[in-house]
Amino acid sequence: MQMQIQNAFRALADPTRREIVQILASGDMTIAQLTDQFDMTRAAVKKHLTVLSDGGLITVEARGRERINRLEPNGLAPILDWFSYFDQFWDDRLNNLKEAIERNKK
Amino acid sequence: MQMQIQNAFRALADPTRREIVQILASGDMTIAQLTDQFDMTRAAVKKHLTVLSDGGLITVEARGRERINRLEPNGLAPILDWFSYFDQFWDDRLNNLKEAIERNKK
DNA sequence: TTGACATGATACCATTTGGTACCCCATAAA
DNA sequence: TTTATGGGGTACCAAATGGTATCATGTCAA
Numbered sequence: 001m002q003m004q005i006q007n008a009f010r011a012l013a014d015p016t017r018r019e020i021v022q023i024l025a026s027g028d029m030t031i032a033q034l035t036d037q038f039d040m041t042r043a044a045v046k047k048h049l050t051v052l053s054d055g056g057l058i059t060v061e062a063r064g065r066e067r068i069n070r071l072e073p074n075g076l077a078p079i080l081d082w083f084s085y086f087d088q089f090w091d092d093r094l095n096n097l098k099e100a101i102e103r104n105k106k
Numbered sequence: 107m108q109m110q111i112q113n114a115f116r117a118l119a120d121p122t123r124r125e126i127v128q129i130l131a132s133g134d135m136t137i138a139q140l141t142d143q144f145d146m147t148r149a150a151v152k153k154h155l156t157v158l159s160d161g162g163l164i165t166v167e168a169r170g171r172e173r174i175n176r177l178e179p180n181g182l183a184p185i186l187d188w189f190s191y192f193d194q195f196w197d198d199r200l201n202n203l204k205e206a207i208e209r210n211k212k
Numbered sequence: 213t214t215g216a217c218a219t220g221a222t223a224c225c226a227t228t229t230g231g232t233a234c235c236c237c238a239t240a241a242a
Numbered sequence: 243t244t245t246a247t248g249g250g251g252t253a254c255c256a257a258a259t260g261g262t263a264t265c266a267t268g269t270c271a272a
Contacts, residue, residue: 014259014260041261044262048260064269064270
């Protein structure tokens with residue numbers, strides 16, 4: 001639904017949450033592990049994780065007494081879909097990104 | 107600087123501002139014209155435009171007593187650059203989008 | 213069982229945010 | 243010169259936001 005787009009954009013609007021996303025890109029982490037990376041309480045990190053989850057950007061897997069936070073690959077889809085509305089404005093850049101990725105694959 | 111990314115993401119976090127961006131994609135508009143498209147005061151629209159300008163997503167050109175608001179094509183660049191960090195997660199997505207664009211070009 | 217650890221949940225607080233109302237200035241039009 | 247229109251700027255307000263502190267719960271280990 002449309003709310004998903006709003007939640008996704010809102011989730012990425014905060015610098016701490018964007019950093020969490022970047023950290024999780026390099027590997028799954030528990031809440032405690034993530035908290036070690038920031039200068040704030042576990043409760044604050046947990047709130048950010050809830051917002052990220054609402055935005056569909058991460059998934060959480062219960063594992064014993066731990067909660068494994070994992071980046072959701074398809075979470076960026078709604079945002080990219082929204083951007084696709086502006087093809088005529090960022091075609092060139094999109095093509096450049098695509099080419100860079102192609103080079104990386106070789 | 108890094109602040110530009112934050113301002114850009116923040117600008118897109120609000121649904122009204124995303125709608126303004128979409129409207130401006132179809133043509134430049136004055137503040138009064140934009141206000142006609144929404145159920146809010148001119149002052150509120152003006153605030154949104156200021157945020158969009160801070161985010162580098164639009165430019166404003168003074169023209170007589172009017173202010174022409176124009177979508178800035180390169181404004182999305184910082185956001186796309188940030189996304190490029192997650193190549194491994196949205197490679198497929200990007201490919202699909204690229205293919206769709208290729209089809210449209212034919 | 214007992215204790216330590218990982219998390220959940222809530223109350224509370226300061227700041228930011230989205231919005232209105234209001235007044236002022238510049239400019240176009242009569 | 244009036245008069246109307248487009249916009250800037252500020253004060254103010256309610257709600258959302260980001261954070262802490264605190265307490266409760268479940269689970270692993272000795």
